[in-house]
Amino acid sequence: MGSTRTAWHVLLVALLSQRGSRRFEVRSEVPLSxxxxxxxxxxxxxxAESSEPAxxxxxxxxxxxxxxxxxxxxxxxxxxxxxxxxxxxxxxxxxxxxxxxxxxxxxxxxxxxxxxxxxxxxxxxxxxxxxxxxxxxxxxxxxxxxxxxxxxxxxxxxxxxxxxLLRLFGHGEARTREARQWLAQQLGAEEMSMEMQDLEGIEEVVRKLLATLPPERVLAAYTPEQRVAGLPPEQRVAGLPPEQRVAGLPPEQRVAGLPPEQRVAGLPPEQVLLAMPDDALRALSDAYLETLSAETRAAIRARIGR
Incomplete structure (x- = not known):
């Protein structure tokens, strides 16, 4: 769409540069965009007009x-x-x-x-x-x-x-199977994929496609580690019952970070005794130990050696 450059163009820029106003800089062949x-x-x-509606x-x-x-x-x-x-x-x-x-x-x-x-x-x-x-x-x-x-x-x-289908190109999300299939087919076509893979906005297109799929189909493509990667700990275990949250953890990790009163909260008195350190158990008198159940007494005597 540019004009053809002639010898007169070259001569005119020379004339304007030499004899034009010194208040202006004269440039030639300048891209305007x-x-x-x-x-x-x-x-x-x-x-030929088609009778088929758009x-x-x-x-x-x-x-x-x-x-x-x-x-x-x-x-x-x-x-x-x-x-x-x-x-x-x-x-x-x-x-x-x-x-x-x-x-x-x-x-x-x-x-x-x-x-x-x-x-x-x-x-x-x-x-x-x-x-x-x-x-x-x-x-x-x-x-x-x-x-x-x-x-x-x-x-x-x-x-x-x-x-x-038009909703895909705006702020809306696809609602029908037809739109989901169409978008997947376009992205799956070899010639289309090669042309689009490095284009600006491809991430938005892929996000649109993923938004049309049920979450379970999207997650099925990832390993468990990939599914929770980047999530804070509280989101990783959200929705799980307490026993599943600590399943597989050694005892010391299950109670790590809890104050002593929370570690033994809800335990019967004899189990609280078993949670005490050996030095504290040695301070218990034999008369007190005799008041405990045979099982608890045997466990304590085995730990303190008497």
């Missing part, structure tokens, strides 16, 4: 002229300030370079697909002198520019049209 001038999608109306964004297609330049802003890479200006610039450049197909500006429009409207999008539209025209069910037309703009908010559109 940090990103390549490449739209996300281009919609071209076919010569399955997604069902109201959008009848709103479009012959061609449309489309930009999509996702959850992971949302609308940023001046993205609308960028889309506007795409329309101007594309229209200027396609006079053989586009006779008038009404043959071309811009489409912005966003999960939902944002304050930065509203501010950019206002700065460009555009006004919002509510078409209902999440569709909007922006008026006031040289080209028409259609904005589709994915979240309300998906709800209004009950489009479970």
């Amino acid at each position: 940090a990103e390549p001038l490449r739209a996300d999608y281009l919609f071209l109306r076919k010569s 399955g997604t964004l069902r109201r959008l297609w009848d709103l479009l002229p012959r061609e449309a330049i489309v930009e999509f802003k996702s959850i992971g890479r949302p609308y940023r300030r001046r993205n609308l200006d960028r889309l506007y610039s795409y329309l101007l450049l594309y229209f200027a370079d396609t006079p053989e197909r586009l006779e008038q500006r009404s043959d071309l429009c811009g489409v912005l697909l966003v999960p939902s409207r944002t304050r930065s999008l509203d501010a950019d539209a206002a700065a460009l002198g555009m006004e919002w025209n509510d078409l209902g069910d999440g569709y909007w037309r922006l008026r006031g520019a040289a080209f028409a703009f259609i904005v589709a908010e994915i979240d309300p559109v998906a709800e209004a049209e009950d489009d479970d």
Whole structure:
């Protein structure tokens, strides 16, 4: 879409650099965008109209002229300030370079697909002198520019049209088996996987897929150690009965960290005696030992040697 550089371009920059105002720096062949001038999608109306209704964004297609330049802003890479200006610039450049197909500006429009409207999008539209025209069910037309703009908010559109596949591209979660299978098939396709594995936002796509699966199916792919890795201790044992929480631990670890009164809480008196150290047991008189049960007395005498 750039202009052809001629010898006169080179001569003019030399003239401007040598004899132009010293208040300005003159640069040539300057890229005007940090990103390549490449739209996300281009919609071209076919010569033969199909009678089959659209399955997604069902109201959008009848709103479009012959061609449309489309930009999509996702959850992971949302609308940023001046993205609308960028889309506007795409329309101007594309229209200027396609006079053989586009006779008038009404043959071309811009489409912005966003999960939902944002304050930065509203501010950019206002700065460009555009006004919002509510078409209902999440569709909007922006008026006031040289080209028409259609904005589709994915979240309300998906709800209004009950489009479970479209919900995947907004803040919603898939509700049907069809959507889960479709997403799994796309990620499982070899050519799709190779193309997507290093793309920004792949983690969000995988998270969406995992959110559609029952927890037991997700956990089945992990070992017990992996399931609890990173969880604090109280979350690892949450929901387990006390005997399962300490199962497999040696006695000293079961009571580690407990004060003495908690270690013996709930024990009958004779078992509390057995929890005492040997030096304390040796201080007990023989007369007292005779008051104990034969089993407890035998255990104490075996420990203190009398």
